[in-house]
Amino acid sequence: MRGGYRARGVRQAGWSRTGLAAVVSFAYFFPVLWIVLTAFKTHNDALATPPKFIFPPTLENFVAVFRRSYIKGFAAVDTGFDLFFFNSIFVSAASVVLALIIGTLAAYGFARFPLRGTDTYLFIILTTRMLPPIVVIIPIFLMLRVTGLSGGYSGVMLLYTAFNLPFAIWMMKSFFDELSADVEDAARVDGSSETRVFLKVSLPQVRAGLAATAVFGLILTWNEFLFALLLTGVSTRTVPVAMAQTIGGDIGGRWGLLAAIETLFLAPVIVVTFLLQHHLLRGVTFGTIKR
Amino acid sequence: MSTISLRRLTKVFGDLVAVNAVDLDVGAGEVVCLLGPSGCGKTTTLRMVAGLETATAGDVLLGGRRVNHLPPRARDVAMVFQFYALYPTLTVGENLAYPLHADRLSASEMSARVARVSTLLDLGGILDRRPRQLSEGEKQRVAVGRAIIRDPSCFLFDEPLSRLDVQLRETMRAQLKEVLQSLHKATVIVTHDQLEALAIADRIAVMRKGVIEQVATPHEVFARPDNLFVASFIGTPQMNFLPAVLIGASDGGVRFRVGAQDATLAVEPSVARLAPGTPVTLGIRPRSLELVPVASARSLAARVDLIEPMGAETLVHLVEGGHELRVVVDHRVRVEVGSRVHVSPRPAQTHVFDAAERRVG
Numbered sequence: 001m002r003g004g005y006r007a008r009g010v011r012q013a014g015w016s017r018t019g020l021a022a023v024v025s026f027a028y029f030f031p032v033l034w035i036v037l038t039a040f041k042t043h044n045d046a047l048a049t050p051p052k053f054i055f056p057p058t059l060e061n062f063v064a065v066f067r068r069s070y071i072k073g074f075a076a077v078d079t080g081f082d083l084f085f086f087n088s089i090f091v092s093a094a095s096v097v098l099a100l101i102i103g104t105l106a107a108y109g110f111a112r113f114p115l116r117g118t119d120t121y122l123f124i125i126l127t128t129r130m131l132p133p134i135v136v137i138i139p140i141f142l143m144l145r146v147t148g149l150s151g152g153y154s155g156v157m158l159l160y161t162a163f164n165l166p167f168a169i170w171m172m173k174s175f176f177d178e179l180s181a182d183v184e185d186a187a188r189v190d191g192s193s194e195t196r197v198f199l200k201v202s203l204p205q206v207r208a209g210l211a212a213t214a215v216f217g218l219i220l221t222w223n224e225f226l227f228a229l230l231l232t233g234v235s236t237r238t239v240p241v242a243m244a245q246t247i248g249g250d251i252g253g254r255w256g257l258l259a260a261i262e263t264l265f266l267a268p269v270i271v272v273t274f275l276l277q278h279h280l281l282r283g284v285t286f287g288t289i290k291r
Numbered sequence: 292m293s294t295i296s297l298r299r300l301t302k303v304f305g306d307l308v309a310v311n312a313v314d315l316d317v318g319a320g321e322v323v324c325l326l327g328p329s330g331c332g333k334t335t336t337l338r339m340v341a342g343l344e345t346a347t348a349g350d351v352l353l354g355g356r357r358v359n360h361l362p363p364r365a366r367d368v369a370m371v372f373q374f375y376a377l378y379p380t381l382t383v384g385e386n387l388a389y390p391l392h393a394d395r396l397s398a399s400e401m402s403a404r405v406a407r408v409s410t411l412l413d414l415g416g417i418l419d420r421r422p423r424q425l426s427e428g429e430k431q432r433v434a435v436g437r438a439i440i441r442d443p444s445c446f447l448f449d450e451p452l453s454r455l456d457v458q459l460r461e462t463m464r465a466q467l468k469e470v471l472q473s474l475h476k477a478t479v480i481v482t483h484d485q486l487e488a489l490a491i492a493d494r495i496a497v498m499r500k501g502v503i504e505q506v507a508t509p510h511e512v513f514a515r516p517d518n519l520f521v522a523s524f525i526g527t528p529q530m531n532f533l534p535a536v537l538i539g540a541s542d543g544g545v546r547f548r549v550g551a552q553d554a555t556l557a558v559e560p561s562v563a564r565l566a567p568g569t570p571v572t573l574g575i576r577p578r579s580l581e582l583v584p585v586a587s588a589r590s591l592a593a594r595v596d597l598i599e600p601m602g603a604e605t606l607v608h609l610v611e612g613g614h615e616l617r618v619v620v621d622h623r624v625r626v627e628v629g630s631r632v633h634v635s636p637r638p639a640q641t642h643v644f645d646a647a648e649r650r651v652g
Contacts, residue, residue: 182376185343188363189370190437191393204380 103168175209327498550612559652
C-alpha cells in the first residue's frame, strides 16, 4: 500500500520535481544524518579526514551513554545520562499531560459556555506567548526562588505547563468549535448530565486534537533549554542542558558519545511525530482540513 | 398521561422575538406538525419543549406538569434532530443504547431493547458500523431508533425527512407514520414541507414569524384556511389570489367585480352580509378552477400565458388585467399560448378574505 502511494506521488509530481524535492530534503536532513552516522563510529572513525561514510558500525557509544564503561584510549566516565533522560521524559510528559487536562477543560468552557468578553480572555491568554521567553526570565527565576520551587521538578513542570497552556487552549478550542452542537444536545435529551456529555460525547470526538496538541507540547517541552538551564538542579537536569554542559567538559572531544546522546534525544520526537503525522496535519491547519 | 401543552410560550433573542406567545395542546397519542417557512420559530419552539432553550416567558407543561426549570435530561422526552446528531464515535448499536444508560438497565435488558428496535427499523446488519459509514436513510432510521428505544413520554422531531432524497422521503414518511401510530405518544414534528405535514399529522399548526396562525386538522387547514398566509402556504400549486370588490348577493352566490369583469361566485353564505363595495381578496386553488367552453355569469376570461406540463396534469398560467391565475387541467386538455379562455371556480371552493387578510365565513 505504501509503495502504491509513493508511485502515485511520483506520477503526479513528475520526476524532475520529485528529484528536486529529494535534493532539498537531503540538504535539510544532512546534519541529522551526520549525527546519526557519527553515533555509530568509533572514536578514530569519527575524527577521520576526509569523513568516512562507509565504516564498520559500532554500538559502543550507545552503551557508553548509560553505562560506566571503558572506551579505548579514555578513562571510564559516568555520563549520568540515564538520569537526564528520565528527567526529560518525566518533566515533558507530566507538563504536557497537565497542560492537556487544564487546556482541554478551559477550551471546552470557552467553546460551549462563552462569557461576556470570551474573545478578550482568549487574546490575553495568547499574548503570554507573544514575547520572547528570555524577557521574563529574571522575574520567573526570582518567583521560583522565593517560592522554593527552583531546582526541583515541580518548578520547571509548572513553568512548562504554563507555557503549553495557551497553545493547548487555542488548539483544543478550535477542535471543539468544529463539533456539532446538535450531537451534544442529543446527548442532553438522551438523559446525559453535562459531565457525561463532555466525557462520553465531546471528548471522544476530539481525540485527534488531543494527539496533535500533545505532540506540539511535547516537542516544545522536550527541546526547551533556557529555563531548564536556570531552573533545574544537578539531579533534575534535562537532556538539552546536560548535553550543552558536556561539550568541552569530560565528554568534550568524544564526538561519538555526544552524537549517540543526540541520536537518542532525537529518536522519541521522530517516532512520535511519525506515528501521529496525520493528526499533526489537522492540528497545524487548526482543523480546517476535513478528514 | 403523555401530553404537551404550551402556554403563551415566548422566546426573545436580543431584539428578535423568535416565538411569540404560542399556545398549543398536543393530546396523548396525537401527532401535531409545526409547519412554517424557515426562521418562523418552529425549531426554537421545539427546543424549548426539549429544554434545550430557556423560555423567555410562558410555560411548557409535559403531562400536565410545568417543566420550565427542568434540564433536558429530566424531561423524559426524545428528540430526532434535523442532521440526526448521531454520536460519531459510537457504533450504531452503541448509539441506540446510549439513552438507556440514564435508566440504569441491565446489560441483557439493554441488548434486548437494541435488538427489538433494530428489528423494527431494519438496522440488524449495520449495528457495528459508525455513523459516517451510513447512508442518509440509514442515519435517519438510527436517529428514529435512538428516540424510540427509551419509551419516553413524548417525541419531538425536527425536520426528520428533510435530508432525504424525494423517493426515500416518501418511503420514510410512510414508515415514520407507521412507527408513530404504534407508539401512541404526544408527538411534535417540525417541518417546512407541507406534504409531510399533511400526510403525517393529526393536526397542523401553521406558524409565521413566531406566531401560530392556525391549528387544525390537515383537511381543515387545506379546505378552510383561517387567513391569507395559511391559504398561500398550504397547497401546491399555490392558491390564486385576486383582489376584488363585493357588489352584492346574486342568484346562487355573491357577485364580485374582478378587475374589469364581474362574476357571480358560489361562496360561504355569510359573505353576502358584507357591505357592497367592500374590498376583498378571492382565493381559488388552481385545482378548483375549470376551463369552460363559453362565457357565463360565473366565469372569468383570461389569456393563456404559459403552459407547464406536470405529467398527469397540466398547469396553465393565465393573465388578465395584470393578475396571474393558475389553473390545473387534465393533461388531455389542449390549450394554446395566447388564446383566450374562460375559467369558472367549482362550487363552494372560493375563499374570501377581508382587508385584514382574515377569512370571511
